[in-house]
Amino acid sequence: MSDSSLFSPVQVGRAGEDVALQIEAAILSERILPGEGLPSERDLQAQFKTGRGVIREAIRTLKQKGLIEIRKGAKGGAYVKKVEVANVSESLALFLKQNHIDTAHLAEFRESIDRTITMLAVSRADDGQKQALVMATEQLKNFLDDSETDMEKLAELDRELNIMLAQMTGNPVFEWIMRALQLGFSSHDFALYEDVEFRRRTILNWCQTARFIADNELLQALSSIGAHYVLLRQCVDRCRGTSTQGIQAV
Amino acid sequence: MSDSSLFSPVQVGRAGEDVALQIEAAILSERILPGEGLPSERDLQAQFKTGRGVIREAIRTLKQKGLIEIRKGAKGGAYVKKVEVANVSESLALFLKQNHIDTAHLAEFRESIDRTITMLAVSRADDGQKQALVMATEQLKNFLDDSETDMEKLAELDRELNIMLAQMTGNPVFEWIMRALQLGFSSHDFALYEDVEFRRRTILNWCQTARFIADNELLQALSSIGAHYVLLRQCVDRCRGTSTQGIQAV
DNA sequence: TTTGCCTCAATGGTCCTACCAAACTAAACA
DNA sequence: TGTTTAGTTTGGTAGGACCATTGAGGCAAA
CATH class of the missing domain: 1.20.120.530 (GntR ligand-binding domain-like)
Structure with a gap:
């Protein structure tokens, strides 16, 4: 879905925020383009070396901001989209x-x-x-x-x-x-x-x-x-x- | 912190959304006023009859919307605040x-x-x-x-x-x-x-x-x-x- | 009495494991 | 060839365990 070296493990406190910010930065800097998908929650969990809950909360934040949409099932996951009015x-x-x-x-x-x-x-x-x-x-x-x-x-x-x-x-x-x-x-x-x-x-x-x-x-x-x-x-x-x-x- | 009969258990699918919507409605209808606190995550978990993860994701959504702020430690929890510009x-x-x-x-x-x-x-x-x-x-x-x-x-x-x-x-x-x-x-x-x-x-x-x-x-x-x-x-x-x-x- | 320290309980933050439901894939079958 | 079915991937939910922070109340020293 996406490169592996885009993200770095999380350090301290508010890990969820950190993850959300890193992904948001990746989106805003257009390293991930609208239409493309993020890795699955389990992959992100591995990349960020964190629990799945943290990833899910970060994903939730980004979804709320309108930066991504989420699909279930195989080939599902978080897909970057353009923020809507x-x-x-x-x-x-x-x-x-x-x-x-x-x-x-x-x-x-x-x-x-x-x-x-x-x-x-x-x-x-x-x-x-x-x-x-x-x-x-x-x-x-x-x-x-x-x-x-x-x-x-x-x-x-x-x-x-x-x-x-x-x-x-x-x-x-x-x-x-x-x-x-x-x-x-x-x-x-x-x-x-x-x-x-x-x-x-x-x-x-x-x-x-x-x-x-x-x-x-x-x-x-x-x-x-x-x-x-x-x-x-x-x-x-x-x-x-x-x-x-x-x-x-x- | 807050009344017990405010919320009702969640039914199907996207439970997190449902919880977030119910709490948001309670806030917007001013049944919970700015400055007041929501029940703790574990209490909400009991009231909504759901997992703690669901509650946490709902809380996260509301925090992102700016409807609540979150404090850690004793007397912590989600406190309703006014949305800021x-x-x-x-x-x-x-x-x-x-x-x-x-x-x-x-x-x-x-x-x-x-x-x-x-x-x-x-x-x-x-x-x-x-x-x-x-x-x-x-x-x-x-x-x-x-x-x-x-x-x-x-x-x-x-x-x-x-x-x-x-x-x-x-x-x-x-x-x-x-x-x-x-x-x-x-x-x-x-x-x-x-x-x-x-x-x-x-x-x-x-x-x-x-x-x-x-x-x-x-x-x-x-x-x-x-x-x-x-x-x-x-x-x-x-x-x-x-x-x-x-x-x-x- | 006052002050400072300490313990303790409440609460959010994180991790983990397991299972379910949806959705796509591919094999099996008619 | 077309259809059905089983499998795999992936998000959604549940529940338990432990840690870090924080506030409150109690305790001891000044």
Whole structure:
């Protein structure tokens, strides 16, 4: 599976950490490439001159970090893989959840990211991408009058739209941040689509935004983004306040 | 340490995952609060009706996630703690590193964040905070003509400045993102301070930016932020290109 | 009483051995 | 030739044993 002289026996204390660090270093320095497999637990046990439990804990750590995946059976073992955005978002979500993030602060952050993304998308995306975005928003309209709404599908579409927009910046970092944010707390966005009236407005707002972007109307697109977050804030307020309160005009 | 009926025995397959999930759920639902301790490994082993190895692997997973810390000896065990930003940044750094992020794309993202932060800081921070920022930048000047530069100290100052600015937005999300970004790849920024000429310009740029912010000169502050990234790009180009190439005028 | 030392028990860290379950391989067989 | 079956590899689990660390409580000396 892999070279034998890559690792050295463990010295003192926290052997598990040591093993994990050595293997992680081997992966990060690309001495072991994604797709390749580590030696079996029993082989590693021999190479590191340690107990199998130590190896298993190290493997566990690396798996948690997203650096490897584990397969059972013959030809099984730990296989190096590329770290996925999902790992970052899980970590982020955990942090946000345990630290009781104010949704208003989160919304403000997302709004700022959205505005930046919109600016970059308008100035960099080609006409094909912009048309594709408009097309995608048109699909949303199918959910306008659908009484028995498939929320799953709707949320999925919304997510794809956000990511499509992020991709149009030509900068993958924005796409990743967007994916992390989405995975982290899509729950908040759900609220927007739960209520019929908010759903209608949100969908129409998406269509409007896409059209402005396609027409290179930056300022109007930004304005439309702003309207989206006005909707979001109203929705959050409404869910928190007296639930029978009516929707105020935008 | 903790209630006895919190957990239930494990059923099938991946017992370790199951245990980890149950404990994680108990932590996230705040049935166990930060500072409190989990039962000892041997107690958990009894409660979950499983082997000690399984418990240890679960504990390892939670430790990696940053949900608990582990102490040895009497009164030792797993203690619940708040997830720290460092966990998010480590995860982020791992992702960025293994996916070979283009520094130009990263810089663009950081620049956009910096601009947003600056806008919010100018409009929300009180005069005290703004003065404090100016004061802090003045400290940088001590490093202007210092021949034997303490890079550690300088980098630390730079980091604190960025975080101070992020705090001035009044939105903790920006502070956390900034911390994550800093921890993730401060290495790139180091380059700016390595070269004497770049260091001089960067320090003066910081002072300028702080003054503009203190004077509520938003546009000029943003312009100054832009200049910072022009410097950064030049520096990166220079390091990548022929190393003897001179610094072009800004 | 106070201080310093010592012992002891609790607990995580490591090692080992055994067995089970899954999954791929190859031989045996129809 | 195609299918079934037995074997082998490998991770998953169980349980026991011992070590190192650490905190607490007791004991003795000042």
